[in-house]
Amino acid sequence: MNYLLHILVIICIYLVLGLSLNLIVGYTGLLSLSHAAFYGIGAYIGTLLMMNLGLGFLPSLALAVIGAMLLSLTISIPSLRLKGDYFMLATLGFQIIVFAVLYNWVGLTRGPFGIPGIPRPSLFGFQLRTVGHYLGFSVAVAAICLGLLFLITHSPFGRVLKAIREDEMAAAALGKDTPRLKVVAFSIAAGFAAVSGVLFATYMRYIDPTSFTLMESIFILSVIVIGGTGNVSGPIAGTILLIVLPEALRFLRIPDAIAANMRQVIYGLAIILIMRYRPQGLLGEYRFE
Amino acid sequence: MLPQLIANGLVMGCSYALVALGFALIYNTTRTFHFAHGGVYVLSAYLLYTFRNLWGIPLVPAAILTLLLIAFLGVAIDEVLYRPLVKRGSSQPIQMLSSLGLYIVIINLIAMFYGNETKMLSPGVQPTYTVGHIILARTQIVTAVTFVVLFVSLLFLLRKSRMGKTIRALRDDPELVSASGINARFFRWSVFALGSVLAGVAAILAGLDVGIDPNIGMTALLSGAVAVIIGGVGVFEGAALGGIALGLLQSLAIWQTSARWQDMVTFVVLIVFLLFRPQGLFGIRRRAEEMAG
């Protein structure tokens, strides 16, 4: 039973990651490989504020979001004028820098030793103790985030992002401040990734840098590429499929040593096949054109 | 201390430069961001490991066999992965994501078969040579010599041969291939074969020097791609010099800080270049013109 609840909590965390990355990839038309970096930044800022400064859950969450949004500017502003592959390379660089900092700044992050004993949140006097409690909490947080992202993508802001994705030059010729809009979209996505990070940290009660690697960024991107981008249903389908399916593989009794690699092989193949035969993904809209 | 670090940096730079040249050859002429180049790199190292360490084939024939297979693999990747996409006019992101997918498949298959731990290609202590205050291992010297020979031959090939002329023409105008009656298919084969062999050579040399694991490909690919950007996209000499500059810089950074920050140096350099000199050291600035179409 707890195992099922655990899967559901993980799905909530990845729904927020996938749908926020969708804002960059599916709406603005930029490939980003730095989402795990913002996920990690959120997890670490939230954790350090709670554990080192004794801040409460909500203020820590808020500051983690703001921190991730501000840090996103250090990569989005320099990469603004870059297109396609260059932009992706820059985000990839940012991902690697963030991982190096989390791993090597031992004085602050304890590096490879990780941070154990992260407190479970207590909200308005109610202490989340069991996995069941935590699931309720994650569902609520994910629902709020998904609602906000839905409103954002269906607003004039979402529409102008789509216009940039379709034809940035035409959008500029219509008087849209495309550089600023891209920076804003990027920082919103980073902020939501930070929410996932704080959720993850307080759920696992332990973090170390290996949860926030380049491979993790690639995984989050795979989730939405396979599920599809440019609408809400694509990333949801991708998240559920890519979290649930590997769990099903467990029952095939594949040795643990190769199960992880085998999963990755399946993701890799899935990306190749999707790009070849159905570039909009399972339920997405944007065809990377 | 300093001369030794410079020497180490130069050798490391030669290795990056080989990967960068292979990457640039493919990128400049096909505009494909060839992520799978990293997979080709890792696979070369593991093929050599299989032939030499597992099957006992001597180094030189094992290396030749590896490079032949890798050239073939490069061509196969183009035929199976990219060509159908190019034929359909698929966008650059689609090609890039497919390439990333293939990279993931390759390195995880390798990890499944060989495991994740580091393997030594040449166990035991390497012979070293001392020049003044500098000590170099034999593989380091071979790396430097190989780079110089390959770089000079490549430049010669680019300047003199018909293929080289096509490559340079294509770099200036990628639309040309279909228009000018060049046998596009054969041409792409040559580019992918040659580019992959360059990565293979780098992988074998680096593997002999420091050992291999499934993740060496990403580091190599990224160093290569960053080297191309430092040197300037479209400039083959730039890719080589960019690789050497990157190797030197990383080596000097180790001197100032520690080896743990090596990756970070690569990407700080990348971001500085993207910000202040996106055309690279030797590239030509033509951003505005490109934007206007």
Place this chain on the structure above:
Amino acid sequence: MTVLELNNLSKSFGGVRAVDRVSMGFRKGRITGLIGPNGAGKTTVFNLISGFLKPDEGKISYQDQTITGILPWKVARMGIGRLFQDIHLFPHMRVVDNILAAFQKQTGENPLLALFVRPKVTAEEKNHRGQTQELLRFVGLSDKANELAENLSHGQQKLLSIARLLAAEADVLLMDEPTAGVSPQMVDKILDLIKRLAENGRTVVFIEHNMNVVIEIADWVYFMDNGQVASFGSPDDVLGDPEVRKAYIGV
């Protein structure tokens, strides 16, 4: 009144002077034609005005402000709209959304305001939807409102891009071959539209290869050759100029 003025504008590409000391003036409510052989530098002049290219020399002024070398989106915000020869719609968006995206200063383009000042955003959106319906009627695309832009015919796409330009509140319209590749009925429709726009006080500059079109709607013509203004004046004068006929029409 001269709204937009180019002064000694030059731009070279790799040693070739694409635009060579060009000076032009465009007056409010008037339709000006830019003609000349391919490669004469007409589109480059448009790119210089709309900020996609920076001139090497010279000055561009709009309503007595210097706008030389400022960013494209800022030029557009000041009211200089651009119709691209290759149209540049948002192909995977619906026709209505193509137009809705074009309105200026939308409160809802700020995501914070879009989330937290919803009544204002909703009201504005309702108003824009109304205007969009009007614009679609104006260009005759009302029945296509919910189609994806990529599914329109070439002529309809041109009409949509004009409607989009109008939603962006452009006062100066730079139109690069507005009638190229369009059926004859559609040409009449577009020319009629351009005339009505000028009557409403908009300044129209258009690049055109069809001389009949130039004679029909242009009030003033600049003939460009080799990056320079070779001749200008009323359409009859310029097209009657033997030099122009020789260089351009080959008669």
